[in-house]
Amino acid sequence: MxxxxxxxxxxxxxxxxxxxxxxxxxxxxxxxxxxxxxxxLFGYLVMYSIYGTETGVSHQELQRWFTELGLHQDFLPAPITPLNAYERVTGKTGVRTSYRLPESTPLSGEKVEATLMIRHVSREPHQITRHLVREVRDEGRLQLSYDPGLAEIIFQRADRRQPGAGSLQIVPNAAAIAALAPPEQDTVRATLAEVEDAYRRQCHFYSGDQLRTLIRTYIEALHAVRVRPSGGVYFVHRAHAAPLAGLRELVARFGAGSSLTRVPLPDDEEMREMVIDAFTTKAEEELTRLSLEIATARAEGASQAQVQALLRRFDAVKDSTTEHSARLATSLKSTEAALQLVHAQMASLLTSAC
Structure with a gap:
């Protein structure tokens, strides 16, 4: 055996x-x-990955690459400003440091953790003020103490005629820092140095999140169909092969680890069914949301700006349905029926808003 x-x-x-x-x-x-x-060839499954949280890509470099690769300049992100850098570094996804403390809670004996984070204080015409704070919690996430001001992190606005211009100012609270144990003092100083370094870098270079947003926005503008509900995988019709090739080369220039992959799909019935199902699901979900929001706008009243925003969203779904109906050489009956219903709602809202 x-x-x-x-x-x-x-x-x-x-x-x-x-x-x-x-x-x-x-x-x-x-x-x-x-x-x-x-x-x-039916089209491509498109997947991309932008490596890292920080990049060495500047606005000037990105603009040059767009020109070289024949990409549409409308998708270029706005030029980087010192205010952008300050908001990113001190915002929700900005600098944050967590570390274990040697002591434990008196009753439970649980270990405790300190977190240095930046909290907003005020926004005035001449400056924005945020504080570096220290929060101490135990393993059960119970807050034990809170030090509200280890340092002020201030953005001093420059000439108001130059939107986003200004400079960073960090003012440590020497007394509050001195009250901490020496190892923690070092951690606070290192965190403040990290804020300054990150601000300096981000005054010149886009973040990884900004480049991810750029690529996602460009792909979706190619009437891409999200074939995975959680996102990250798109179908793009073969008619958009040229900009896809440009995007692939663009992402490769972002640095090691970044890539955009195009998987060619055969033009057969199974592939068409997959794309049609994905598109109709997405379109009908958006139309359902629109229908509810239009009904709310009619019942509660809406400003002209809100009505126009709803109209733009409706037009986007309508244009996308027309595009995919032509590209897929099929009638998207259920989506078209939903479009008719929402169109009637939209017409009624526009009439009442006049």
Whole structure:
């Protein structure tokens, strides 16, 4: 019995390897054929990953790359300003430091953790003020103490005629810092140095989140269909192959680890069904939300700006439905029916808003 088992395993492994090799060869041949135009191409599954939280990509560099790659300048993010940098560094996703303290709580003996974080204080015409605070919690997340002001982190606005211009000023509270144990004093000083360094970098370079937003916005503007509910994987029709190629090269220039992958899809019934299902689900969810918001706007009243925002969203779904109906060579009946209902609601809202 042991002999037959030993001889069966290599046979299965060999077959598996042959199958894998055959599948890989088949995929390679199919991909090559599509690149030559010898096989019907429906479109691409598109996935991307922007590595890291900080990049070395400046506005000038990004603008030059857009020109070189033939990408539409309308999708360029706004130029970086000192105010942008301050908001990112001191905002919710900005600098934050957590560390364990040597003492434990008197009753439970649980370990305690201190967190240095930045909290907003005031926003005035000439400056924005935020504080570096220290919060101490136990393992049960019960707050034990709170030091509200270890330092002021201030953005001094410059000439009001230059939006976003200004400078960073950090004012440590020497007495409050001196009251901490020496190791914590070092941690506070290191955190303040990190704020200053991060601000200096982000005055010149986009963050990873900003570049992710850029790529997502551009892909979605190509009438992309999100084929995974949680996002991150899109279908883009072959008609948009040129900008996709440009985006692929653009992401590669963001640095090591960043990539945009295009997986070619064959033009067959199964692929079409997948894309149609994904599109109709997304479109009908958006139309349902729109319907509820339009009903609320009619009942409670809405400003012209709010009405126009609803109209733009409706037009976007309508245009996308028209685009995909043509590209997919099919009638999206359920989506078109929902569009008609929301169109009637929208017309009624526009009439009442006049």
């Amino acid at each position: 042991s002999h037959s088992t030993l001889t069966a395993i290599p046979a299965q492994t060999t077959a598996t390897r042959r199958g894998s090799a055959g599948a890989a060869a088949g995929l390679a041949a199919y991909t090559t054929a599509m690149e030559r135009g010898d096989a019907p």
